[in-house]
Amino acid sequence: MKMRGIMLLWLATAGLAVLPVLATAQALTDSTDSSGMVASRAAPQPDLTYTRPTEKTKILNYLFDAYGPYPAAGAAFAAGISQAYDTPPEWKQGAEGYGKRFGSDFGIAVISTSTRYGLAEAFREDTLYYQCGCKGVFPRLRHAVISTLSARRGEDGHRAFSFPALVAPYAGSMTAVYAWYPGRYSGKDAFRMGNYTMLGYVGGDIALEFLHGGPNSLLHRMHLDNGREAPNPGANP
Numbered sequence: 001m002k003m004r005g006i007m008l009l010w011l012a013t014a015g016l017a018v019l020p021v022l023a024t025a026q027a028l029t030d031s032t033d034s035s036g037m038v039a040s041r042a043a044p045q046p047d048l049t050y051t052r053p054t055e056k057t058k059i060l061n062y063l064f065d066a067y068g069p070y071p072a073a074g075a076a077f078a079a080g081i082s083q084a085y086d087t088p089p090e091w092k093q094g095a096e097g098y099g100k101r102f103g104s105d106f107g108i109a110v111i112s113t114s115t116r117y118g119l120a121e122a123f124r125e126d127t128l129y130y131q132c133g134c135k136g137v138f139p140r141l142r143h144a145v146i147s148t149l150s151a152r153r154g155e156d157g158h159r160a161f162s163f164p165a166l167v168a169p170y171a172g173s174m175t176a177v178y179a180w181y182p183g184r185y186s187g188k189d190a191f192r193m194g195n196y197t198m199l200g201y202v203g204g205d206i207a208l209e210f211l212h213g214g215p216n217s218l219l220h221r222m223h224l225d226n227g228r229e230a231p232n233p234g235a236n237p
Helices: 002-014 055-067 069-085 094-123 137-147 163-179 187-210 218-222
Strands: 150-153 158-161
Touching (some): 094 163, 094 187, 163 187
């Protein structure tokens, strides 16, 4: 069990660079020069008015976040760590064992992402990640962490606590434990695994805040509503 904890911690760390799950990915689109600084004080300010994403945009983002290259790469990495530590041992080694581990990790990611997008649609929430309009490492870090458990609501895009964001990581791990993991695993294990998934989401949001790929990146092309956050007009749903 300790080995699985170590594996998932490594997976969360890798999310800083390669994972989007647990999440919802966005890239920088404001009017800046190649250095990331405003080209001129006289230049017009970017329009930070919030615009809700269209249904087409949400569907494309869901497909990319659930079945795209980043969750697949994350599952491959996690399966490799599990294979190295033979976790769970019932799945054994070899290509068959690796296949089971990859399928399990990819399935958890798909279920978690599907749960968040599905519940967000029911709650009329915008799950996309918007980079902070603030400056400084700590304010941007705080924004990334808070965004893990918040979403935008209403036509004005005010930010509020997100129940779908809280539930989604545990939906995937609970499904895995009771659907295909060995029988000795229980709800306690599912809760622990969900905590690591949540940690991976935090790492993914931090990566999206600080390690964006620029306007020509794959994330930018797939995620169509990915500018810096609009001013938050309120804090209540």
